[in-house]
Amino acid sequence: MDDFVRNHDLVDGTLHHAVAYVDRVLSVRAMRKHTDHELRLLAAPTIFVSAKYEDGQRTLAKLDPDKISWYVGGSATREEVLDVERRMVVALGYQLGGPTAHTFVSRFTKHAQGEEELKIQRMAHRLADESLRNYACLGHLPSVVASSAIFLARSALLNLPDVPAWSSEIQELTGYDVTNLAGCLHAMRPVAHL
Template sequence: MSSQTDINERMRAILVDWLIEVHYKLMLMPETLYLTVYIIDQYLSMENVPRKELQLVGVSAMLIASKYEEIRAPLVKDLLCISYNSFTREQVLSKEKSILNKLQWNLTVPTMYMFIVRYLKAAMGNRELENMAFFYAELSLVQYTMLLYAPSVTAAAAVYAARCTLNMSPLWSDVLEHHTGLAEWQLLECARRLASLHATASGSKHKGVHTKYSNPKLGAVSLYSPAKRLI
């Protein structure tokens, strides 16, 4: 982001928060969301993007990710409609081509989703743990500073923070340490950041994730109190 001249971390947060809402409304696969954010961040690291084109980059990235992950990708007109026709079909397709060329069509990457699914299997938890872990994972997507951590570390920290919030015992097991390659002490810093994001989510300007996970269908986990041991 330091190489960008017309956009900043706050604008990226607004974009990702909005895309999480769009993703949920369109009922897309979870893999699509994580790949969308990966594509955006990779493109922003390579290309200087004017402020007026940032939303276009986000929509085009979601179109690319949908074509890669979905059985039936949303149509361009659907994305235009949900974007209040802020740009044309030709602009979306042109930006899609530009992004793919810049990324050299390399879309097969280990996103945070790949890791968190594996770790949740190792945790042998219930749906409540899954919802809580994904809530933390999506909170991290919005925050640019969380890119400090590797996707595998954030995924492990999300599972750990979820277990802390739900008062599960043990908080971290030998099985989880084996599958993640990370000891409990190695997760604390990242987990504390996630818990801090949880604590401020309801009052944040970017409420997309909090609102999504306040839905009873997702266990209303965003309404839980964050783990005191991490705050």
């Protein structure tokens, strides 16, 4: 899914929503088979729906059901892709919004100013993206993953002894003390290479 999002230059946040959609669909509807084809046939339309949700018309200029069927390996038809998309949206109860770790990183860093803070924001987004590949991060709330990503980014990029990686202002903004993030931080450290 990550390669597909990158290859088609889809907007930030698309992958996070797509992964959330797959998780939500599989929690309410079991797959008949767990083959690579079936998983791709679910994943590709979730990316398409997520990209449309995130970027609307620009996505439609980049993708269509024929390109989505190609991602499935060329073995799916346009009609199959559209059918899976319809069934997926119904399984989601037409609720396509919802916060993701990407959403929370953006919210928690929306007032970032200056080169150092923008570097922290970019690194936190990358770490949140990497958390999607880390099974140990799946059990944590998106806000915890985002807060942990910000903490790790600040720890890696702020090499000033008088500037803490976590402050009372950040704690108030996120709602988390560092001790609340311990489990997620432990899971994310290998991804952050710290």
